Each structure stands twice: as structure tokens, then as C-alpha cells.
Amino acid sequence: MSIDQEVAKARKDIRTDDYQMSIGEWVSLYENEDLDIHPEFQRLFRWTDRQKSNLIESILLGIPLPPIFVSQRENGVWDVIDGLQRLSTIFQLMGILKDQSGKSVPSLELQKTKYLPSLAGMCWDGENELPPELKRIIRRSKIGVSIILRESDENTKYDLFERLNTGGTKLTDQEVRNCILVMADMSFYEWLHSLTQISSFAETTSLSEKLVTEKYDMELALRYLLFSEADAEILRSVGDVGSFLSEKMIDLAKSTTFDRSKAYSEFKAVFDALAECMHENAFKRYSPEKGRHEGAFLVSVFEAVTAGVSARIKAGKSHNEIPNLAATLWTEHDFTNWARSGVTAARRLSRIIPFAREHFIK
Structure with missing residues (x-):
């Protein structure tokens, strides 16, 4: 297929519409529940009151704002893909913003801004109270909307959300994925999060509070689900790991054959076995010279050991040899050559995971 044909095909997969809407119209959509700003995201996309006040200042001064990107569902409701904080700030100022549980969020008290210092303390x-003429300016001000119509390819909104909310954003890759997952299937998001609450998973990964806050624990759970039993062909096809995780996560969430209950039990069995035998040493480097595990958590070790232990459990073998097998991985060149730093995940996965599976069922 030529580049011209690829462009033509991709453009057919995306149907969009663009126009200007007054803030009053945005408010009506929100109050009528025709607009979903996903309050689940508010913790991730939190602005300071200073940033919020600056936005209101921009509106009052007539400074054009970037368009809001939305995706139209089958029932006509709009999902906000980009622009959540702008809309949330406006709705909070007006006292109509609701949190995830449906409770009212305290109204915004404005702060002093560069050009409008008298905004300080206004509500x-x-x-x-803001003067009536300023309220009218806000209600009548326009913000453009770019709509991904429901005729578009089903996965377009997830791809657009990822593109608009990575690069320059303070969100981690997994936080962006979590937002995508909430839009795709809230129940799968909750199920994936439940895996990270298993005590043996927390004990063996032993992540810092910062990494847990950034949802790295959920990325690890997702890596296990997608890599531990993947065949060689899939592992060789990974390419960019971040993109692979995002794409396959949606496939898994929407799968009608994926057995979440069975997967939960198997996940728990792997980490229970590792916690029983190795505790916090499960995913650390082993030094044959010193005869001990040392250092910090290593994702390459996590990928190999979890895949190996999963294979061992399915083979009906005992847990007793797990510590020795985890240690002797570090004497095997087929593992150490690919698990070292500097080797990309795309090159690493197709080598260490199949090797670890064989190693752990000896």
C-alpha cells in the first residue's frame, strides 16, 4: 500500500466536526449529563488555584483558548479527551462541579492574577461575588470543540487521548493508560487495580511510595498479564513497549473470552509463591560472588521470574526450588546478556521470557 493510500484509509477511519461553543452551552451540556469530564481523572489532572485563576483571567481578557477535544458515544454523550482541567475549572467556579461520587466540589475562590489583581477572593x-457583567463575559465566551464522531474507528479516542496527554505532560505513561482504561471499561480498571492490592504482590515488588503514586504497580500487573504467557511470535512483535501495553490493554479489557477470575487466581498464586520463598528479594539482582540478592527492583528480573514461576506452577512443580532457580538465572549467559541495562525491552522480552520459562521448570 502506498503512502497516499495509507493516508486516505486512515482519514476514512476518523470522522470529525469542529465549531465554536459558548461557555454557557458547555455548562448546559454538563448539567444535562450530555458531557462526561471523567471525574475519576481529577486527581491526575489537578491544577493549582493559581493556574485556575489564570484561566479565568484569560477568559475575561478575551485570550483565545485551545479547543476541547471530545469523542461522541453511540448515545450521543461526549467524552472529554482533552480539556478536562479547563472545563473543570469553569464548572468549579460556577459551583456545579461534581466529584466521582457525585458530590459537589467546593466552589473556586479566585486568586490575584498578573493583569487582574482585584480577582483575589472573588467567587x-x-x-x-463577581460582578454580573463579568459573569456574562464568561458565559458568552467561546471555546472551540473538535468532535470525533461516533462513525470513527472505535479505538480512535483512546489513541487521541494518549497523543494529547503525553509529551510535556506530568502524567506517567501508566496514568495515561489508566485514564484510557476508565473510558474503555471502568470494571477492568478496577479489576487491574485489585491485582496490585494483593499483599504478596506489594511485598515482592516493594515499590517506593512515589512509584505507587505514579501507578507503576499497575503497569507491572499489566506487564505480567500481557507478557507472562505470551508466545514467542507476540514477544517478537512488541516493538515500542509503551504502545504495545496501551493497545493490548484495550484488547484485554474488551475481550469476551478473557477469564478475569481465573487470571486473578493465577496472578495471586505466582506472587504468593514468591512471597513465601523470596519475600522482597524476588526481583533483585543476585550476586553469585557474594551469594546474596542486592540492589533495587529490576523490571527485567520481574518479567523473567514471574513468567518462570507461572510456568513452574502450571507444570505442577513445588515451590522449594524457586529461590535457587532465581539465583542461578544470574549464572546463565542467555539471561544475563539480555537482562543487563542498556538492552531495550523490545529486544529483551523475546529472549529472557522463553528462557526463564524453560529454566524454572527444570
Whole structure:
């Protein structure tokens, strides 16, 4: 297929519409539940009150704002793909913003800004209320909307969300994936999160509070699900690992054959076995010279050992040899050559995972 044909085909997969809407119209959509700003994301996309006040200042001064990107569902409801904080700030100022549980979020009290210092302490309603003429300016101000119509390819909104919310954003890759997953299937997001709450998983990975806050634990759970039993052909096809995780996560969430209950039990069995035998040493480097595990958590060890232990459990073999097998991995060149730093995940996975499976069922 030529580049011209590829462009033509891809353009047919995406149907969009663009126009200007007043803030009053955005408010009506939200109040009528025709607009979903996904309050589950508010912790991740949190702005400071100073940033929020600067946005209101921009509106009052007539500074054009970037368009809001939305995706139209089958029932006509709009999912906000990009622009959540802009809309949330406006709705909070007006006192109509709801949190994930449906409770009202406290109204925004504005702060002093560069060009409008008198905004300090002002609110939409109350003792220090914005003047009516300023409220009218806000309601009548326009923000463009770019709509991905429902005729578009089903996965377009997830791809667009990822593109718009990576690069320059403070979100980690997994936090972006979690947002995508909430839009795709909230129940799968909750199920994936439940894996990270298994005590043996937390004990063996022993992640820092910062990494847990950034949802790296959920990325590890996802890596296990996608890599531990993947065949050689799939592992060789990985390419960019981040893109692979995002794409296959949606496939898994929407799968009608994936047995979540069975997968949960198998996941727990692997980490229970590792916690019983190795505790916090499960995913650390082993020094044959010193005869001990040392250093920090290594994702390459996590990938190999979990795949190996999963294979061992399925083969009906005992847990007793797991510590020795994890240690002797570090005497095998077929493992150490590919598990070292500097080797990309795309090159590493297709080598260490099949090797680890064979190694752990000896």
C-alpha cells in the first residue's frame, strides 16, 4: 500500500466536526449529563488555584483558548479527551462541579492574577461575588470543540487521548493508560487495580511510595498479564513497549473470552509463591560472588521470574526450588546478556521470557 493510500484509509477511519461553543452551552451540556469530564481523572489532572485563576483571567481578557477535544458515544454523550482541567475549572467556579461520587466540589475562590489583581477572593456567588457583567463575559465566551464522531474507528479516542496527554505532560505513561482504561471499561480498571492490592504482590515488588503514586504497580500487573504467557511470535512483535501495553490493554479489557477470575487466581498464586520463598528479594539482582540478592527492583528480573514461576506452577512443580532457580538465572549467559541495562525491552522480552520459562521448570 502506498503512502497516499495509507493516508486516505486512515482519514476514512476518523470522522470529525469542529465549531465554536459558548461557555454557557458547555455548562448546559454538563448539567444535562450530555458531557462526561471523567471525574475519576481529577486527581491526575489537578491544577493549582493559581493556574485556575489564570484561566479565568484569560477568559475575561478575551485570550483565545485551545479547543476541547471530545469523542461522541453511540448515545450521543461526549467524552472529554482533552480539556478536562479547563472545563473543570469553569464548572468549579460556577459551583456545579461534581466529584466521582457525585458530590459537589467546593466552589473556586479566585486568586490575584498578573493583569487582574482585584480577582483575589472573588467567587461566582456569595459575599465577594463577581460582578454580573463579568459573569456574562464568561458565559458568552467561546471555546472551540473538535468532535470525533461516533462513525470513527472505535479505538480512535483512546489513541487521541494518549497523543494529547503525553509529551510535556506530568502524567506517567501508566496514568495515561489508566485514564484510557476508565473510558474503555471502568470494571477492568478496577479489576487491574485489585491485582496490585494483593499483599504478596506489594511485598515482592516493594515499590517506593512515589512509584505507587505514579501507578507503576499497575503497569507491572499489566506487564505480567500481557507478557507472562505470551508466545514467542507476540514477544517478537512488541516493538515500542509503551504502545504495545496501551493497545493490548484495550484488547484485554474488551475481550469476551478473557477469564478475569481465573487470571486473578493465577496472578495471586505466582506472587504468593514468591512471597513465601523470596519475600522482597524476588526481583533483585543476585550476586553469585557474594551469594546474596542486592540492589533495587529490576523490571527485567520481574518479567523473567514471574513468567518462570507461572510456568513452574502450571507444570505442577513445588515451590522449594524457586529461590535457587532465581539465583542461578544470574549464572546463565542467555539471561544475563539480555537482562543487563542498556538492552531495550523490545529486544529483551523475546529472549529472557522463553528462557526463564524453560529454566524454572527444570
